[in-house]
Amino acid sequence: xxxxxxxxxxxxxxxxxxxxxxxxxxxxxxxxxxxxxxxxxxxxxxxxxxxxxxxxxxxxxxxxxxxxxxxxxxxxxxxxxxxxxxxxxxxxxxxxxxxxxxxxxxxxxxxxxxxxxxxxxxxxxxxxxxxxxxxxx
Amino acid sequence: xxxxxxxxxxxxxxxxxxxxxxxxxxxxxxxxxxxxxxxxxxxxxxxxxxxxxxxxxxxxxxxxxxxxxxxxxxxxxxxxxxxxxxxxxxxxxxxxxxxxxxxxxxxxxxxxxxxxxxxxxxxxxxxxxxxxxxxxxxxxxxxxxxxxxxxxxxxxxxxxxxxxxxxxxxxxxxxxxxxxxxxxxxxxxxxxxxxxxxxxxxxxxxxxxxxxxxxxxxxxxxxxxxxxxxxxxxxxxxxxxxxxxxxxxxxxxxxxxxxxxxxxxxxxxxxxxxxxxxxxxxxxxxxxxxxxxxxxxxxxxxxxxxxxxxxxxxxxxxxxxxxxxxxxxxxxxxxxxxxxxxxxxxxxxxxxxxxxxxxxxxxxxxxx
Amino acid sequence: xxxxxxxxxxxxxxxxxxxxxxxxxxxxxxxxxxxxxxxxxxxxxxxxxxxxxxxxxxxxxxxxxxxxxxxxxxxxxxxxxxxxxxxxxxxxxxxxxxxxxxxxxxxxxxxxxxxxxxxxxxxxxxxxxxxxxxxxxxxxxxxxxxxxxxxxxxxxxxxxxxxxxxxxxxxxxxxxxxxxxxxxxxxxxxxxxxxxxxxxxxxxxxxxxxxxxxxxxxxxxxxxxxxxxxxxxxxxxxxxxxxxxxxxxxxxxxxxxxxxxxxxxxxxxxxxxxxxxxxxxxxxxxxxxxxxxxxxxxxxxxxxxxxxxxxxxxxxxxxxxxxxxxxxxxxxxxxxxxxxxxxxxxxxxxxxxxxx
Numbered sequence: 087x088x089x090x091x092x093x094x095x096x097x098x099x100x101x102x103x104x105x106x107x108x109x110x111x112x113x114x115x116x117x118x119x120x121x122x123x124x125x126x127x128x129x130x131x132x133x134x135x136x137x138x139x140x141x142x143x144x145x146x147x148x149x150x151x152x153x154x155x156x157x158x159x160x161x162x163x164x165x166x167x168x169x170x171x172x173x174x175x176x177x178x179x180x181x182x183x184x185x186x187x188x189x190x191x192x193x194x195x196x197x198x199x200x201x202x203x204x205x206x207x208x209x210x211x212x213x214x215x216x217x218x219x220x221x222x223x
Numbered sequence: 224x225x226x227x228x229x230x231x232x233x234x235x236x237x238x239x240x241x242x243x244x245x246x247x248x249x250x251x252x253x254x255x256x257x258x259x260x261x262x263x264x265x266x267x268x269x270x271x272x273x274x275x276x277x278x279x280x281x282x283x284x285x286x287x288x289x290x291x292x293x294x295x296x297x298x299x300x301x302x303x304x305x306x307x308x309x310x311x312x313x314x315x316x317x318x319x320x321x322x323x324x325x326x327x328x329x330x331x332x333x334x335x336x337x338x339x340x341x342x343x344x345x346x347x348x349x350x351x352x353x354x355x356x357x358x359x360x361x362x363x364x365x366x367x368x369x370x371x372x373x374x375x376x377x378x379x380x381x382x383x384x385x386x387x388x389x390x391x392x393x394x395x396x397x398x399x400x401x402x403x404x405x406x407x408x409x410x411x412x413x414x415x416x417x418x419x420x421x422x423x424x425x426x427x428x429x430x431x432x433x434x435x436x437x438x439x440x441x442x443x444x445x446x447x448x449x450x451x452x453x454x455x456x457x458x459x460x461x462x463x464x465x466x467x468x469x470x471x472x473x474x475x476x477x478x479x480x481x482x483x484x485x486x487x488x489x490x491x492x493x494x495x496x497x498x499x500x501x502x503x504x505x506x507x508x509x510x511x512x513x514x515x516x517x518x519x520x521x522x523x524x525x526x527x528x529x530x531x532x533x534x535x536x537x538x539x540x541x542x543x544x545x546x547x548x549x550x551x552x553x554x555x556x557x558x559x560x561x562x563x564x565x566x567x568x569x570x571x572x573x574x575x576x577x578x579x580x581x582x583x584x585x586x587x588x589x590x591x
Numbered sequence: 592x593x594x595x596x597x598x599x600x601x602x603x604x605x606x607x608x609x610x611x612x613x614x615x616x617x618x619x620x621x622x623x624x625x626x627x628x629x630x631x632x633x634x635x636x637x638x639x640x641x642x643x644x645x646x647x648x649x650x651x652x653x654x655x656x657x658x659x660x661x662x663x664x665x666x667x668x669x670x671x672x673x674x675x676x677x678x679x680x681x682x683x684x685x686x687x688x689x690x691x692x693x694x695x696x697x698x699x700x701x702x703x704x705x706x707x708x709x710x711x712x713x714x715x716x717x718x719x720x721x722x723x724x725x726x727x728x729x730x731x732x733x734x735x736x737x738x739x740x741x742x743x744x745x746x747x748x749x750x751x752x753x754x755x756x757x758x759x760x761x762x763x764x765x766x767x768x769x770x771x772x773x774x775x776x777x778x779x780x781x782x783x784x785x786x787x788x789x790x791x792x793x794x795x796x797x798x799x800x801x802x803x804x805x806x807x808x809x810x811x812x813x814x815x816x817x818x819x820x821x822x823x824x825x826x827x828x829x830x831x832x833x834x835x836x837x838x839x840x841x842x843x844x845x846x847x848x849x850x851x852x853x854x855x856x857x858x859x860x861x862x863x864x865x866x867x868x869x870x871x872x873x874x875x876x877x878x879x880x881x882x883x884x885x886x887x888x889x890x891x892x893x894x895x896x897x898x899x900x901x902x903x904x905x906x907x908x909x910x911x912x913x914x915x916x917x918x919x920x921x922x923x924x925x926x927x928x929x930x931x932x933x934x935x936x937x938x939x940x941x942x943x944x945x946x947x
Contacts, residue, residue: 131851132528132563138297147858150760151817157735165296166853167559168289180851180863289853405791409759436786439803440752445757447853448813451845453805456790463791466799486841490891494805494835494880500912502647502798529849530839531863536840536894544885559852 087222091207095194095217098122101159105137108223112188114220116141116173118159122223123173125162126188130178134166136187141173162187191222241324242563243584245524246428246481246552247317247366248252249359250292250307254333256358260350265540268343270528273532275339277434279415284399290558298556299349308555310363317555318365320350321563324581324588327364327552328355329428329481337372344373345383351579352387360392367394369426374398374411388421393471395424395479399431406460407467415473424477424522424587427460429453454527455481458491461521461529465495468508470520477587478521484556485523486531493587517546522587525579526564537569546575550584597928599675600935600942601778603832603875603904604669606710607635607659608684608702617704617786622697628898633687634698637783639909645801647705648910655873658908660752662713669907670716673917677935678907681720681743681779681832682706687750688783692727696734699724703738711743717940720748722946728764735765736902739772740845746830746939747774750781751804752788757811766820770827773940775873780833802882803879811844816846821867828938830873833906836913840894843868860910869897873938875904876930879919888921896934902938 092106098117105127106113112127115135127137161179162171168202170179176189187202197216205212212218250259253557258266279285288294291303298316300309307313320324335347348371355368370387372380380398387393391434396418404410418425436442437452470476480488492514499506499513509516523544529536541549551567554560563580571579584590610612611709615623625631633639635657639646647658651668656667659665663911671937686698699722706719721738723731738744747769755761764935780801787793790810806847815821815829844863854860860867882888892898916926936942 090592131565134295134564135297140296142855145855145858146861149820149821150859154858164557165298167476168561170855180854358609384780401791403792405794407794425932433792435790435792437790438752438756438814439782439786439788439790439807440757440811440814441755441759441786443756443810443814444815445817445853445856447849447856448756448817450853451812451849452790454845455809458806459789459791459803461792462799462802463789463794465621466802467795484841484845486844487838489882490835490837490841491805491882493837493882495802497878497880498798498802502796502801504644505796505798527845527848530844531840532844532894532896539887539890540841541892543882 089199089205090221090223091164091205091212091218091223093219095219098219101141103137105135108221108222114160117171121191122192122194122219124190124192125171125173125176129164129166130187131164131169132166132184134164136162136164136171137157138165139163140165193220194218195220227546231306237274241322241581242325242551243581244321244323244553244555245426245550246477246526246554247326247585248307248555248557249330249355250303250305250332252308257333257347257350257354259344260353262575265346266455266540274333274347276337276423277339277432279539281502288446293558294556295558295560314363317553318363321553323365327395327426327583328359328366328369329426329429330355330369330371331430334371334430336397337369337402337433338373340378341373341379345376345379347381348372349386352383352393356390368392369394370396370423371397372414374406374414375403377413380414384414384417384421384423385524388423395426397426397428399433400427400429400460401431401433401456402435405429405463405467407463407465407469412469412472415469415476417549419473422475422589424479426479426481428481429457429483439496453541454483458487461488461517462491462495465516466506466509470516471508471510474520476520479524479550480521480586481524481552482526483523484527484529484558485525485544485549486529486537486540488517488521488523488548489540502568518548520587522550522583524550525566526552526554528561530568532571546578547586549579550587553578594674594931595924596929597931598674599671599832599903599931600662601669601675601678601905601907602830602902602935603681603877604657604665604678604907605909606665606680606682606706607657608682608705609657609660611916614698614701614705617701617708618697622694624900625895630842636685636688638781640685640797643797645910647908651908662710665907666714668946669905670890671713673905675716677716677718678934679939680710681777682719682722683747683779683781684722686722687725687753692724692730694731696724699734700737700753703734707741707743708845713819718745720741720744720746722748724767725753725762725765730759732764732768735768735772735774739774742941744777744943745767745774745939746777748777748779749776750783751807751834752782753784753785754783756814758816758820760818763820763823766824766827767863772825775830775938777830777832778808783891787798802930804833805838809838810870812842813846816860817857818877821871823859828871828873830875830902830938832875832904834874834876835878836874836876836901837880837882837891837893840891850868867899872900873934875902875906876919877904877906877917881919881921885921887922888919892921892926898926898929899934900927902935903930
């Protein structure tokens with residue numbers, strides 16, 4: 087497991103996403119109001135690019151006609167066919183036993199800390215004054 | 224008279240034969256893009272009264288779709304416009320990476336196919352048919368146009384088929400699957416006569432609203448239901464065309480059922496055969512069991528792909544429906560579109576895969 | 592009988608009302624006078640014209656009169672003929688299709704009274720479904736309450752196509768009452784003709800009317816699923832009768848697929864529709880719409896993956912098979928045993944009461 091610096095925090099506005107490549111793998115990064123998530127980009131169902139998915143709430147119901155919203159923005163809905171994945175675990179909501187989109191540990195770290203290493207910065211140099219999104223991979 | 228294949232050899236002969244996508248939805252950048260293709264009379268009508276369908280709302284189905292423009296969220300062109308409206312982006316996102324050699328256009332919005340004003344319906348169909356050529360097929364030889372017609376105006380529909388049949392761009396005929404009458408009705412037979420005469424398959428994509436509940440027990444509440452009920456109405460459509468004698472009257476007619484999946488067709492054939500045994504005296508015009516017409520005259524596109532609980536079951540279904548009957552389709556750019564690299568979840572030989580991805584469509588459309 | 596000595600429970604037979612005259616003794620004064628003075632009669636469903644081949648097997652056809660109206664014939668041909676230990680009568684008469692809720696309710700009530708007196712009283716093997724005026728859930732519940740104490744009524748009967756999809760909330764009081772009394776809901780091929788017989792409009796032939804019910808049943812299952820009926824009424828079972836069943840595998844695959852993509856619209860459906868269907872839906876085996884090869888049937892049953900779902904039925908007097916061949920090819924002996932007795936007993940709790 088290595089730490090990969092994949093983006094600066096400024097690159098991903100709150101509510102948006104970015105597709106990055108880590109060791110040849112496509113990873114979708116999401117910024118949910120300052121909290122960052124990383125998930126394998128290819129939907130395990132039928133190949134949709136999860137990076138283009140919508141971050142939505144979890145909808146549950148205790149009886150017909152009731153819609154109960156929770157975990158605002160923590161469910162990722164695939165742009166193809168609409169499957170939902172828990173952005174924290176990558177688990178499929180409808181079929182958690184069989185389908186999971188791999189989720190990765192993400193941290194935001196100041197360049198100052200990173201400068202001490204070890205880390206892998208594949209695409210850009212790390213400056214001491216910046217803040218970076220780091221994916222454990 | 225049968226001039227055979229409408230396709231021309233636009234691609235170098237040596238090129239490896241690629242995939243044929245039997246369901247691509249081109250969109251206008253704005254509905255107003257249709258105006259230049261309408262006469263002054265109908266342009267004014269469009270700008271004042273506008274399209275009228277059998278639904279309560281001007282700009283929406285009463286079953287709101289799963290996503291904006293019912294489209295994949297990754298299909299909005301960066302240069303603007305709705306999904307499916309930008310040829311360059313369609314090439315970049317869809318045609319090129321998937322290696323699509325031919326893509327069959329199914330224009331749905333705006334449309335004339337189930338417009339209530341029948342003369343306007345004919346004018347809109349004509350406009351959409353011309354727009355497909357000007358905006359798409361004349362610029363991109365991989366794309367093929369569809370002769371959309373208003374089947375409830377059969378005279379105009381036949382005229383439109385005659386007008387487009389020899390364009391070199393239009394390769395099939397399309398109209399509302401939920402029309403005023405079941406499609407087996409003799410009202411529509413002149414259309415079938417023309418399509419058969421020009422060797423144009425009917426590429427019938429689930430579309431249209433006849434104003435009746437989508438199922439015999441009344442109108443469902445949810446899009447979840449309506450989406451599948453529309454597919455069920457395609458089963459009824461196939462049954463209607465078979466039982467009411469369309470394929471007996473027009474034995475060379477080819478029907479492609481688009482956006483209904485295919486696995487249901489095996490059971491439909493068994494059920495129709497069982498009932499035909501009991502009702503033969505009622506339908507003496509049928510000279511053979513219904514399932515034989517299915518095997519002879521009907522094809523099915525894959526999307527929305529049947530997702531069997533075990534891959535082997537899907538193989539069984541194709542065995543039962545017929546390996547030569549199944550045509551790959553993506554439904555690009557709609558929200559439940561399928562990618563051939565991921566959606567064919569069954570064990571197949573290379574030949575079988577090639578058959579579904581392109582070979583069957585090539586045989587059906589008469590492409591060398 | 593070819594059932595390995597097992598006496599089957601026949602879950603779908605059809606005694607027929609000879610005509611309104613037969614129901615008059617069971618109708619109150621007002622409606623009796625109305626029926627006579629207005630000449631109200633002829634409420635047999637047009638799905639089964641008495642002379643049509645499908646309506647009666649040739650060897651079961653009475654010399655005169657409507658098929659299914661003779662108790663003696665039904666006893667010899669259906670009960671003795673299949674060696675049935677029990678048979679459930681589903682009377683397809685017009686009460687539920689009448690536009691007037693009150694007249695519809697009066698006819699349904701009379702049908703049930705007539706059923707109890709003229710059929711159930713005459714043979715201890717007979718059971719029946721309660722015919723209810725679905726036009727008025729309130730009156731339907733009244734009729735369920737009236738009939739339920741008679742333990743020979745084992746099910747509530749609804750036509751596959753009525754005014755509103757079966758899952759819609761106006762029907763829920765019916766389901767509440769049925770569940771409370773341990774009565775499954777039996778959905779039988781039949782229509783009150785409030786809507787065209789197919790999603791593409793009114794078709795021409797009677798053949799199509801019958802064949803199209805495969806789609807109707809599928810649409811109604813979607814309605815029951817989507818509206819949350821299965822979770823709202825957790826012990827209620829639904830029995831599909833005369834619906835075929837080989838359509839189930841692709842239907843379930845598609846329903847699961849759509850649920851995965853659209854479940855946010857119906858979040859009360861919190862598990863796979865296929866699991867719900869297997870657990871809560873039961874199906875009578877005639878007509879079977881059997882494939883040509885028994886191996887295909889075996890494979891279809893494997894795809895359906897729930898032997899518990901199937902219930903034996905002869906569909907007497909409708910013409911579905913020849914002789915005693917009520918079991919479609921491809922059913923294993925083990926499955927046959929379940930279908931004949933175990934599954935019906937598990938589905939209809941009231942059947943156990945008298946057997947034990």
